[in-house]
């Protein structure tokens with residue numbers, strides 16, 4: 001790299017707080033140097049079978065967990081292509097939920113939107129009346145909106161979607177899964193997807209999803225959904241503990257090590273650690289305000305994501321300047337997303353970070369802002 005070293009390089013673990021990609025533990029990174037194996041045959045079958053055990057615990061499901069060698073956006077496309085051939089209702093409350101609707105439009109689907117301002121969560125009653133007005137094949141929703149730090153109430157939204165037998169609920173839980181409570185089966189989610197590089201703290205390159213029986217039936221009934229993201233093919237291959245095409249094996253080695261770490265912590269322990277980090281961040285914002293620095297947590301109380309906090313800044317502070325000042329001190333945080341770039345920052349307290357590391361970060365951030 002010469003003099004130009006990359007963000008996060010040559011710094012000790014615990015200083016990289018982007019809301020994705022997140023920092024990866026050295027032992028997880030090292031797993032990627034293992035030798036290749038063939039993707040047909042008994043070795044891969046044993047390997048994928050072991051990964052299934054761990055992934056089911058992460059999604060809290062008894063159903064198979066699909067492993068896709070794509071970023072999460074690939075499985076967002078899979079969601080709409082396998083879940084709908086007719087109208088889609090897109091719940092929009094930030095950049096990523098907007099993109100989910102865009103993906104459906106790009107797949108030539110007709111899309112209606114229920115949009116609330118950035119920083120707000122969806123009201124299940126409003127979703128219920130939108131559903132009553134039209135016959136929808138599917139609803140798209142983002143669990144944890146990474147652009148604003150808002151957490152949508154999935155169980156409540158799922159209950160209103162469940163009133164419509166032919167409507168599937170398609171969930172992007174990219175910054176939810178592995179950090180925020182997520183009960184795939186108990187909440188009756190038809191499709192829930194995540195990516196490797198967010199709360200699961202893996203290198204980018206893999207994404208994971210669970211499909212309900214109704215979703216699989218819908219997929220089987222749809223033609224023209226393409227081949228790479230055909231869930232019927234995923235399911236057929238997974239019965240033999242294989243993937244339809246050559247998987248990103250090196251990232252799967254990292255996944256194996258990370259799933260063992262998650263099993264040690266337990267998924268509930270992981271959720272609790274994330275909640276503690278989020279609460280600490282919210283308390284810090286309140287403390288700063290008490291000290292005269294007018295910060296605000298963008299998301300309302302009761303709808304705050306445990307994995308990412310978007311902080312609104314007073315006029316005296318500029319987002320890019322704060323991010324730069326942190327970088328000069330050896331810490332990485334996220335800038336405000338899109339239109340929030342100047343007026344906000346984001347802290348990704350997500351993945352394998354601890355409360356101690358977060359406390360150190362917040363001390364430096366307070367220094368920078370005062």
Ligand SMILES: *Cc1c(COP(=O)(O)O)cnc(C)c1O
Pocket residue numbers: 020071072073074096142144145146172173174175195198
């Ligand atoms: C990061 C992110 C995505 C996109 O994930 P890619 O892996 O870059 O495709 C989608 N949705 C949410 C909520 C995200 O945070």
